[in-house]
Amino acid sequence: MADVLDGAGPGAKPTTLFTTVTLVVLGLLALAVVFPFIWMLFTSLKPESEIATFPPQLLPHRWTFENYENVWTRIPFARLFLNSILFAGGVTIVSLLLDSMAAYALARLQFRGRNVIFVLILVALMLPFQVMFVPLFVTVHDLHMLDSYSGLIVPRATNAFGIFMLRQFFVTLPKELDEAARIDGCGEFGIYWRIILPLSGPAIATLAVFHFMYNWNDFLWPLLITSSMEMRTLPAGLALFVGSHVVEYGVVMAGAVLALLPLLVAFVFAQRTFIQGIAMSGIKG
Amino acid sequence: MSSRTARLQPSRPWPAMPNRTTIAAWCFLAPSLIVLAVFVFWPIVYSFDLSLHKWKFSADAQEWAGFANYARMWRDARFWNALGNTVYYTAFTVPLGVALPLALALALNRAIPFRALLRSAFFLPVIASFAIVALAWRFMLDPDIGLLAYWLSFLGMPHVSPLRDPNLAMPAVIIASLWKNLGFNMVIYLAGLQAIPIVLYEAARIDGANSFQQFWNVTWPQLRTTNIFVLVISIIGAFQVFDPAFVMTPGGGPLFSTETLVTYIYRQGITNLNLSYAASIGIFLFAVVFLLTLAQLRITRSWED
Numbered sequence: 105m106a107d108v109l110d111g112a113g114p115g116a117k118p119t120t121l122f123t124t125v126t127l128v129v130l131g132l133l134a135l136a137v138v139f140p141f142i143w144m145l146f147t148s149l150k151p152e153s154e155i156a157t158f159p160p161q162l163l164p165h166r167w168t169f170e171n172y173e174n175v176w177t178r179i180p181f182a183r184l185f186l187n188s189i190l191f192a193g194g195v196t197i198v199s200l201l202l203d204s205m206a207a208y209a210l211a212r213l214q215f216r217g218r219n220v221i222f223v224l225i226l227v228a229l230m231l232p233f234q235v236m237f238v239p240l241f242v243t244v245h246d247l248h249m250l251d252s253y254s255g256l257i258v259p260r261a262t263n264a265f266g267i268f269m270l271r272q273f274f275v276t277l278p279k280e281l282d283e284a285a286r287i288d289g290c291g292e293f294g295i296y297w298r299i300i301l302p303l304s305g306p307a308i309a310t311l312a313v314f315h316f317m318y319n320w321n322d323f324l325w326p327l328l329i330t331s332s333m334e335m336r337t338l339p340a341g342l343a344l345f346v347g348s349h350v351v352e353y354g355v356v357m358a359g360a361v362l363a364l365l366p367l368l369v370a371f372v373f374a375q376r377t378f379i380q381g382i383a384m385s386g387i388k389g
Numbered sequence: 390m391s392s393r394t395a396r397l398q399p400s401r402p403w404p405a406m407p408n409r410t411t412i413a414a415w416c417f418l419a420p421s422l423i424v425l426a427v428f429v430f431w432p433i434v435y436s437f438d439l440s441l442h443k444w445k446f447s448a449d450a451q452e453w454a455g456f457a458n459y460a461r462m463w464r465d466a467r468f469w470n471a472l473g474n475t476v477y478y479t480a481f482t483v484p485l486g487v488a489l490p491l492a493l494a495l496a497l498n499r500a501i502p503f504r505a506l507l508r509s510a511f512f513l514p515v516i517a518s519f520a521i522v523a524l525a526w527r528f529m530l531d532p533d534i535g536l537l538a539y540w541l542s543f544l545g546m547p548h549v550s551p552l553r554d555p556n557l558a559m560p561a562v563i564i565a566s567l568w569k570n571l572g573f574n575m576v577i578y579l580a581g582l583q584a585i586p587i588v589l590y591e592a593a594r595i596d597g598a599n600s601f602q603q604f605w606n607v608t609w610p611q612l613r614t615t616n617i618f619v620l621v622i623s624i625i626g627a628f629q630v631f632d633p634a635f636v637m638t639p640g641g642g643p644l645f646s647t648e649t650l651v652t653y654i655y656r657q658g659i660t661n662l663n664l665s666y667a668a669s670i671g672i673f674l675f676a677v678v679f680l681l682t683l684a685q686l687r688i689t690r691s692w693e694d
Contacts, residue, residue, distance in 0.1 A: 123501055130496060131503075134510035137568060141513060143536060144525045160536045202421045209417035213410055221418060228429045230682060234629040234651050235675040238658035238667040239435035240428060245446075259428035262421040292413040321518035323632050324651075328659060339520035343636045346524055353528055360521045367516045375509075378516065379576055 141364075148172070148357040155353045171358035178355045180333055181362070184341040188363070190253060191326065191337050192319040195260045199315050200308060203266030208296045210267070211274035212282055222271075228264035233325070241328055255329045256337075260319065266311050273307040274300060306377075313374070313381030317367060338363040436675075439668035446662065458669035468670065470645055471653035474559060478634075478649060479627035481563045482570075486623050487616075490571055494578035495604075508579070512572035519569055523636035526565045527552060530637075552638050555646040562633050562647050569633070570626075574619050581615030582608070621685040625678055631655070650674050 143162065147155060148171050150164040175181045209215070210222055233240075240259065241250075249255030277300065285295045301308070319325075326340040333341065342359055371378050440459070443452040462468045497508050514522065529537040532550035541549050551557040589607045598606065631651040634642070641648035641656065648656075650670065658667025 126496055126499075127501055127503070130493075130501075130507050133493075134507050137571065138510050138513060140522060140525050140529065140568075141517075143529060144522075147528070156534055158533065158539075160534055160539050162536060202424065205417045206421035209414040213414040213417070215411040215414040218414070221422070224425070224430075228425050231429060231433055232625070232629055232675070232678055234631065234654075235671045235678065236429075236432040236436050238654060238664055238671055239432040239439055241659060242439070242664060243428065243432055243435065259424070262424040264425065264429070267421060292410070292417070296417070317516065321516075321520075323518065323520035323636070324655075339518040343520045343524060346527075353534070356524065357528070360524060363521055364517050371516050379512075 144357050144360055144364075148354060148361050150354055152352055152354050171352075171354040172362075174352075175355050175358045175362065178352060179341070179345050179359060181359055183334055184336055184338045184359075185362070187335060187341075188320055188337040191256045192316050194253070194257045195319045196312055196315040198257060198261045199263050199266055200312060202262040203311065204270050204301060204304070204308070205296065206262065206267045207270035207274050208300055211271045212279075212295070212300065213292070225264050225267050225271075229268055237324065237328055244329060250329060251331045251335050253335075256326060256335075260325070263315070266315065269311060270304070270307060273304055277303055309374075309377050310380045313370075313377050317378075317381065320367060433675075436668040436671055439665050440672055442665055444665040444668075446664075454665065458666050459673075461666060462669060462673065467645060467648070467653065471648045471650050474645075474647060475628055475630070475649045477559060478563060478566075478630055479624060481560075482566050482627050482630075483620070483623045486567055486570055486574060486627075487619055489567065490574035490619075491578050491612075493571070493575045494582055495608075497575070498579060498582045508575070511575055514569045515572040515576075517569075519632040520636050522569065523565060523633050526561070526633075527637050530561060553643050555642070555644040558638050558642040558647045562637055562642075565633050565637060566630065570623075574623070577619055578612070578615060581612050585611040617685065617688060621681065625681055628674065628677060628681070 146162055146164055149167050149169070151166055151168050151170065154161070154165055206225075210218060210225070244250055244255050244259065247255075249258065281299050281303075282295050285299055290298070320337075321339060322337075323339045323343065326337040327344075330336050330340065333344075336344065338359075342356060342363065346356055441454060441456070443454040443457070445451070493511060497504055497511075501507075529535045530551050532538045532548060532553075538549060538551070541551075549557070551561040585608065589611070590603060593603045593607050629651055630649050634647045634649050635652050635655070638647040641652065651674070654667045654670050654674070657663045657670065
């Protein structure tokens with residue numbers, strides 16, 4: 105997985121003509137794939153009058169930042185952004201803690217019932233959210249947690265996949281580490297916190313990216329749990345804003361660009377961790 | 390580990406006080422187990438309970454319904470429509486969503502210029518929120534102001550409004566989904582390709598195998614596990630599609646032509662609060678996904694033997 109974005113593969117050296125043709129085809133395809141993002145960016149830099157003219161143009165005639173100024177007043181963008189940070193950030197921190205604690209017990213401690221618990225985690229891993237969101241909605245309602253941060257975060261406070269993934273990593277660390285620490289009088293929490301966690305930096309970072317991106321981008325869960333605009337996150341808030349108001353396309357596209365920006369910046373600076381985190385999300389399904 | 394525990398703790402008759410390790414282990418596990426019990430396992434049990442009742446919010450006792458909710462599915466044309474649409478969506482996104490990324494991965498695994506840049510470009514949609522980019526697709530396909538709709542008019546499709554046309558809405562959702570997930574499967578395939586030992590290609594070349602023979606005799610069989618993985622993930626994901634259909638075509642699309650199983654569950658359960666009926670459809674979907682997972686385990690096991 106390490107060189108997925110820039111590793112050379114095997115195979116005979118292709119001819120120049122073949123390379124050129126492949127390159128042109130791939131280049132055009134890549135342009136088509138990136139096009140919606142380019143369109144979003146240019147649309148967000150157009151005045152509303154230009155967006156609503158026919159025939160539509162790709163490039164702005166008059167470049168303007170007014171959509172980026174208006175996005176804060178026309179839609180509760182600051183609030184949506186804050187909610188996204190609190191939700192995705194909160195879930196990431198809490199879930200990393202709980203996932204790693206459970207994984208530590210499953211990977212490093214010998215106790216009765218361990219195998220049963222591990223099988224339960226694997227079962228939870230295979231239960232898709234999409235089939236049970238209606239009873240889950242009723243459960244969160246019964247706990248009086250609808251439309252609140254606790255309702256958004258607590259049900260996601262642990263993740264079967266995160267537990268499984270960290271458990272697989274923790275079992276690879278040498279057993280002698282715990283033994284030595286125990287002889288030195290270190291308690292179980294000390295071993296977990298001061299030995300196992302510091303040695304698991306890359307695995308934790310990968311899982312952190314996975315949790316943050318999954319929740320930052322998630323749509324169905326915030327849509328389900330929140331009902332007031334004050335509690336919506338960016339994806340649900342922007343989508344519903346377009347659904348229920350007279351649309352100012354420029355403002356919405358400016359909001360969309362700003363919503364995509366944090367992950368884009370993170371992707372540029374931590375590509376490798378990103379790719380691993382995303383490849384993992386496939387395993388989760 | 391077990392030998393150590395045995396050494397330190399002289400064997401006692403069972404049942405004994407749990408030892409310190411056991412207590413510590415349960416303390417580490419307790420928070421996660423509580424969350425999983427309340428928000429994963431209970432909802433699954435609860436959905437069976439819901440599906441057998443005629444559930445109403447704020448009623449003291451819920452009316453027993455037996456299998457009436459399941460019988461209702463059988464008679465519900467919109468359920469069959471949603472199932473048909475989901476199968477339609479799956480039938481196109483899965484084969485194309487596997488073949489295109491494989492082709493891209495093969496092309497981009499070679500030593501060509503701008504390789505890293507091209508890979509990043511194809512990967513870009515993967516990191517974006519589908520709900521947000523689906524908005525962009527919706528605007529681009531708007532017949533009055535959308536650039537894509539305007540360009541389609543040059544291709545002999547004047548005044549076309551894909552998201553309002555019952556025949557074109559689902560294809561538009563499918564294309565957007567393919568676009569979104571292309572880079573994901575590409576990365577999985579690149580990882581699979583890079584895991585193939587180079588010596589196999591060297592041996593094949595010494596035997597005089599050309600590029601096609603190398604692909605057919607080395608690459609393809611070596612990608613077996615990756616292929617199964619990508620296929621299963623894609624099928625299960627396709628059956629659970631929600632975001633693009635819900636955001637690009639709110640309300641189920643023209644003549645409900647983009648209503649999928651999950652958007653229908655949402656509409657019945659959350660919008661209309663027909664919780665029991667929605668739970669029944671959820672259990673149906675669960676059965677489908679369960680059978681697909683089972684089939685995958687079967688296939689993987691038989692291939693490993």
